[in-house]
Structures are given as structure tokens and as C-alpha cells.
Amino acid sequence: MDFGGHGLSSHYSPGLPYYQENFVSDIRRVVAALKWKRFSIMGHSFGGMVGGMFSSIFPEMVDKLILLDTLPFALDAKGVEDVLTYRRGAIEHLLQVEASQKPRQVVSPEEMLQRFLKNNSHVSEECARLLLQRGTTEVATGLIMNRDRRMALPEYSMDFISRELFVHSAKKLQAHVLLLKAIQGYYNVRRENDSDRNVILFVMDTLKSVLKERFQYVEVPDNHYVHLNQPQNVAGFISAFLLSKETAPHEL
Template identity: 70%
Template sequence: MMGLISELKLAVPWGHIAAKAWGSHQAAPVLCLHGWLDNANSFDRLIPLLPKDFYYVAMDFGGHGLSSHYSPGFPYYHQNFVSEVRRVAAALKWNRFSLLGHSFGGTVGGMFSCIFPEMVDKLILLDSSPFALDTNEMDNLLTYKRRAMEHVLQVEASGKAARVVSPEEMLQGFLKNNSHVGEACGKHLLRRGTAQAATGVWLNRDRRITWLEYCLDFVSRELFVHYIKNLQAHVLLINECWWLTAVSFRTE
């Protein structure tokens, strides 16, 4: 059986990117990218079911899981998450690898695969798309982005500490906002998504990332086609119902 090798801590200018690894580091590498507001524990039940002759590394995006939060004033833009993938590849000394992305992680992996096509041999998308296409809500997109930016400014100005609650209250809040996730999976994600305090637990993710519109780049169909033409990777798309089935790690 393939077991977890170790927890990784990769240095970046604002702190570190946390990751966890399975398999032999001599094997073909696969970088696993979790969904928005999730963490690397998203892959704990999947990886043991996959072929054993690969080296799987699941990273926590900045502001998620055990990775460092961005410095105040430094935005969580989509391109910055794409840049994190490049930083992780450099730290691991990977020149070519596969990408496995769930939901938001798929859009990050898709963009990376188009910007650095020579580095990605396979792109696997779970409940995702390589880009966030414009939708019927495009007329409201600027309003969404304005609210997202105002939210970030309010969070930074408030200096308010994260709310500490009991583990059970945290779990029930998670399950309420993620009705398609079972209790066992909820507990599993919260193990990496919370930190211990004297009187309970608190969400360890950065509160600035709770507006998805702030972290996504929406593209037109014309740009979508232009970007896709640059892909060199073999692509596997497993898409039950994008955005509806993906876990949104909200408890508030």
C-alpha cells in the first residue's frame, strides 16, 4: 500500500507553501491542486486508489490549509495561484509533471498548462474547467469584483481575529454550508483547515479569500479558444456538475 511519505514545507518570499507527498520521489511526479477554500486533505482518500507508480504531491494554496497567508496588501489574484504552481515545481526541481486539479485547482492548473505548456504532460480536471468562462452573469461581474475588493479592504482594516468555536460547532457549520459532504469527509478537511486554540478551534484560512470573484479570472470564449490552442498536455476531464458538486469550504 502507498502511504504518506511526509509533510513538505517549501520556502516562498511571504513564508512557505505546505504540501504532503505519497509514493516514491523517484517516480513520475503528479502535482495535486485542491478546490477553493479547501486544502490538501481533499486528496487523502483518492490518492491511495490511484496507480502506485507515481509520486503525488498535494499542495495547500497560499492562504489555505497549512500554507502561509499572503502579506497584508498582497492580493490573492488568480495569476498569483498559478505562480505558486511554478514556485512549487522549481522547489521540487520538476521540469515536467502531471497536474491533477479539483474545481478551482483545475482552473489554476489549466492556466499553468497554457502558460508553461512544455512542463505539463497530463492535465486531469475533476469537476472543473481549465478556465472560468464568462456566463449570463457577466453583466454583474464588475459589481461582484467591486464587492470582493471592498471585502478585502474591510477585513484588512478590521484586524478582527478569527472566531473560535467548539470542534462540533465548526463541523456543523461546515456541513450546513456543504450539504453534499458527509460528516467523515467534513472532519477530514477540517483537520487541516482549522487550528487549535485554548477554548476551541478556528479556521486557519485567510479571511480575504472568501469571495471567489476576487480569485478568478473570467475569460471570453475567444480567449478560451486562444489559450487552449497552446496546450500540449493530454487532458482528462471528469465533470459531474462543475461548481455545483465542488466543496466550498465555508462555515460562516
């Protein structure tokens, strides 16, 4: 599904920021419209964090949770310390974009492609063309981006939590969880280096300790966008996980 402000979904009204909890609400609205009672969630990067938050708030609804090169909750070594900075940045950016009232820029398909590749160097050209099919709209003189211009850095939208709340949230999960981590993944894209392993080690230890046999962890070759660039690296693991007879208990 496209979250609000993304793809083919409507943009939020002026004055309403894009926060992680809003996207959790988006999922709940879609589920209500489809009249689903129990289902699985698969999310990549920030989408996985939204899926993890949903799965802890509505644990009885999620059977299986698949995390593609992401964590189930937004936990970062400096996240809690910087959360006020992120919130300020999000509010200031929102005001700035809304005040500018600039029309969305129209560019040629080739220029749009090159801009996308420049800003997303880990995505292949073939995958970029596929993403732009849904991420853009054709107008008389070219293409315009569908994503709301108020969407900025992912950190602006993330609801960072403490380690204590991470453990509490993990204990709420009733789903079986599959975490597929790309070897040249998230830290190589969003961080200058991967020298601080404390966060990922804490996450792995917590999930293994809390979920036990309901947690599976697999490392796969390629980068943060492995599911786009090399889907064969993850498809087998995902298929086996979804086809397995194991289901989450209704009550723990």
C-alpha cells in the same frame, strides 16, 4: 498543495488580494523548489482552473491535466460582463476584513463541524472531518480556521476570459486532458439551475476540436464533491489516465 491563504500555507501580506494568477505563480514556485521539469496536475473546481491556466502559460511543463468537475479556464455566460463587479467586490471585501482587525474566532470542534456542513451541504460528515483536519488549527480553547478570512467568493479570485481567449488558451495546451464531470456537479452547487448549457457545450466542442485525441471526457454519478464522497467513481478513470503510456509532445 495548499495555495497561499489556504490550509497550512502562509497568508498573503495585508493589501495583497488573492487572484487566480497569484495561485498560478504559487504552483510555479513549488515546482521550482522541487526542481521538477515535467509533471501532471490534478485540480478540483477552482483548483482545476488554476491548473488549466498554468498548463497554458507553461505548456512544456505539464504532461497530463486532470480536471475534477471543473473547466480548464474561467469561462462563464456572464463572467466577462460581471468581471468589474467581481473585482470591485474583491477589493471592498479585502478592505473591510483588514479594517475590522477582528481576531480569528475560536469554536469547539463540534460547532466547527456543524458550521462547515451547513455551508457545504454536498459534503458528507466523514469528508468534512477530514477536510477540517488540515483546514483548522487546535488552540487552547477550541479550533480556528486556517483559511485567510479575506478569501471570499470564488468569483472574486477568478480571471474570467472571453471565448476567443478560451480558444487561444486551449491551443497552447500540450498536455493530455481528462475532464471528469459530476452529473449533479458544479452547476447544481454554484448555479440556480443548469438550463444554460451553451457554456459547457462550447467548452466541450472547443476542447474536442483543438485537443482531439488528447482530450477525454467522462461523466460520473454524484455531486461536485464526488472525489471526496464517492472516490471510487473517479479513481479508476484517473488511474488509467495516469498509467497510460501516452504523453504530450514537447512541441506542437
